Amino acid sequence: MSAAPTSTVAVQAAGVSKVFNEGLANEVTALQDIDLSVREGEFVSLIGPSGCGKSTLLRVIADLTHPTQGTIEVAGMPAAAAREQQRYGMAFQQAALFDWRTVRRNVELPLELQGWSKDRRQARAMELLEMVQLADFASHRPWELSGGMQQRVAIARSLAVDPPLLLMDEPFGALDEMTRERMQNELLRIREETGKSIIFVTHSIPEAVYLSDRVVVMSPRPGRITHVVPVDLGPRNEDTREADAFFDAVTAVREALRGHGGGTVRAKAGEV
Amino acid sequence: MGGRLRSVWPPLLIGFLFLAAWQLLVIVQDLKPYLLPAPSLIASNFFGDLGLMSSTAIYTGTTALLGLAFGTILGIVAALLAARFSIVNNIVTPLAAGLAAVPIIALTPILNNMFNITSRTPRVLVTVIIVFFPMFVNITRGLLQVQPVQLELMRSMNASPRTVLRILRIPNAVPFFFTGLKVAAPLAVIAALVAEYFGGPQEGLGSRIASSAANTAYGRAWAYVVASIILGLLFYLAVLAVERWTAPWVGHRRST
Ligand SMILES: Nc1ncnc2c1ncn2[C@@H]1O[C@H](COP(=O)(O)OP(=O)(O)O)[C@@H](O)[C@H]1O
Numbered sequence: 001m002s003a004a005p006t007s008t009v010a011v012q013a014a015g016v017s018k019v020f021n022e023g024l025a026n027e028v029t030a031l032q033d034i035d036l037s038v039r040e041g042e043f044v045s046l047i048g049p050s051g052c053g054k055s056t057l058l059r060v061i062a063d064l065t066h067p068t069q070g071t072i073e074v075a076g077m078p079a080a081a082a083r084e085q086q087r088y089g090m091a092f093q094q095a096a097l098f099d100w101r102t103v104r105r106n107v108e109l110p111l112e113l114q115g116w117s118k119d120r121r122q123a124r125a126m127e128l129l130e131m132v133q134l135a136d137f138a139s140h141r142p143w144e145l146s147g148g149m150q151q152r153v154a155i156a157r158s159l160a161v162d163p164p165l166l167l168m169d170e171p172f173g174a175l176d177e178m179t180r181e182r183m184q185n186e187l188l189r190i191r192e193e194t195g196k197s198i199i200f201v202t203h204s205i206p207e208a209v210y211l212s213d214r215v216v217v218m219s220p221r222p223g224r225i226t227h228v229v230p231v232d233l234g235p236r237n238e239d240t241r242e243a244d245a246f247f248d249a250v251t252a253v254r255e256a257l258r259g260h261g262g263g264t265v266r267a268k269a270g271e272v
Numbered sequence: 273m274g275g276r277l278r279s280v281w282p283p284l285l286i287g288f289l290f291l292a293a294w295q296l297l298v299i300v301q302d303l304k305p306y307l308l309p310a311p312s313l314i315a316s317n318f319f320g321d322l323g324l325m326s327s328t329a330i331y332t333g334t335t336a337l338l339g340l341a342f343g344t345i346l347g348i349v350a351a352l353l354a355a356r357f358s359i360v361n362n363i364v365t366p367l368a369a370g371l372a373a374v375p376i377i378a379l380t381p382i383l384n385n386m387f388n389i390t391s392r393t394p395r396v397l398v399t400v401i402i403v404f405f406p407m408f409v410n411i412t413r414g415l416l417q418v419q420p421v422q423l424e425l426m427r428s429m430n431a432s433p434r435t436v437l438r439i440l441r442i443p444n445a446v447p448f449f450f451t452g453l454k455v456a457a458p459l460a461v462i463a464a465l466v467a468e469y470f471g472g473p474q475e476g477l478g479s480r481i482a483s484s485a486a487n488t489a490y491g492r493a494w495a496y497v498v499a500s501i502i503l504g505l506l507f508y509l510a511v512l513a514v515e516r517w518t519a520p521w522v523g524h525r526r527s528t
């Protein structure tokens with residue numbers, strides 16, 4: 001697949017494989033022959049059992065580890081360049097906030113590394129804290145916040161340099177169900193406001209369905225994409241979670257996870 | 273305030289009861305001062321010449337402080353090198369572990385011969401060496417034991433190793449630094465004091481304890497012991513105060 005940069009593709013993975021400990025007794029094929037393309041502004045979830053390579057795929061896209069084979073493009077440039085130019089923001093299951101910084105200075109961190117002036121980054125951090133509704137907590141320390149609030153700070157931080165792409169690895173995985181649903185709505189609102197492309201790793205089928213335009217189903221040993229389930233629920237609201245179409249999509253993803261042809265079965269190297 | 277008072281008076285009461293029992297024991301059993309002097313005798317010696325007590329403590333305290341300062345600086349520099357260059361870490365860390373098992377204080381007579389015995393230098397040197405180990409070991413641990421997810425975050429933000437050191441590793445090491453300092457500060461007092469037992473200037477607590485005991489002035493010897501305890505406590509409390517003031521986040525670990 002040629003790597004012609006297109007303005008409408010946020011992420012393009014072509015023939016990506018990742019083998020850990022190659023040639024050793026504990027060799028693991030974490031990813032095999034992954035083709036994935038994410039349109040600009042699209043919300044794509046990765047779902048699959050533990051160890052199927054979801055985090056590895058995200059880390060390869062983020063250039064936190066190198067693929068053994070294949071190419072990755074982010075925002076029309078190689079993954080390494082995209083990382084160097086801060087074309088994505090990242091959030092993990094752990095909020096990974098720095099205890100010694102206030103909430104505001106945690107959000108400022110990426111801006112600080114980019115050499116923004118103090119005034120500008122303070123203003124920007126406050127703007128983001130407004131967006132995640134934590135402006136009142138700007139001068140608190142991370143440990144004074146609940147898990148959900150910490151995760152909102154982490155999301156604000158990932159948005160700081162206004163990257164076109166968010167990579168999120170089970171960001172709500174450690175939250176209770178109620179907080180989780182609230183955070184999902186918040187994330188959709190932020191997406192609405194900012195128009196980001198989002199790749200979102202989750203274990204939860206309803207979460208994947210509620211958030212996504214497409215759910216990418218993976219299976220382990222070796223980590224492959226087995227199904228891609230398109231989700232067309234229109235704008236989400238209170239009723240979405242109870243709509244028939246929602247349950248249909250949940251069922252489709254569940255069947256795909258079981259290995260049945262519930263979703264659009266994706267031909268190898270075909271169009272996604 | 274009431275809460276603080278309530279937490280202060282039980283140890284005070286126990287201390288008082290302990291001293292009273294001690295005093296009673298000495299009187300009832302008619303113990304000789306060389307065996308165990310009465311608290312009243314120690315107190316009269318202590319308060320009888322407060323000026324001498326404090327100037328003696330200041331002499332030893334100065335040795336301890338100098339040793340603590342230089343030992344800490346050395347520990348910081350070595351730890352930074354160990355964190356930056358794995359070669360240094362691979363060589364220095366086992367070496368430090370081995371050397372920590374050596375009774376450094378036993379080097380004092382040798383250092384006394386190497387350096388001018390009439391100066392403070394050999395004592396400061398012994399203290400420096402003793403302070404170095406807990407500082408080095410703890411700071412290195414703090415620099416290296418960062419959460420993997422925080423390292424990934426830094427890398428995702430395109431941070432250079434130097435930036436990671438400044439933004440993540442050094443702040444991360446601060447609680448470890450204070451853990452080391454809480455061990456090292458009282459150790460510095462002990463080292464400075466014990467080093468005085470091996471000859472040299474006679475102004476310090478160690479020298480005075482030894483000479484008072486040798487002159488059968490047991491009440492006085494014990495008064496110097498009390499001054500030593502106070503000095504050690506002061507060092508420890510000073511570390512606590514600095515920690516509270518400079519690193520208020522220490523002790524509040526996040527769950528995620
Ligand atoms: N750094 C690594 N070294 C060796 N094996 C790894 C490493 N990272 C991940 N793996 C292996 O790769 C596979 C996929 O892991 P991961 O991407 O974390 O799965 P998921 O996020 O879907 O649970 C697992 O078998 C895991 O053990």
Ligand SMILES: [Mg+2]
Nearest residue numbers: 054055056169
């Ligand atoms: Mg994972």
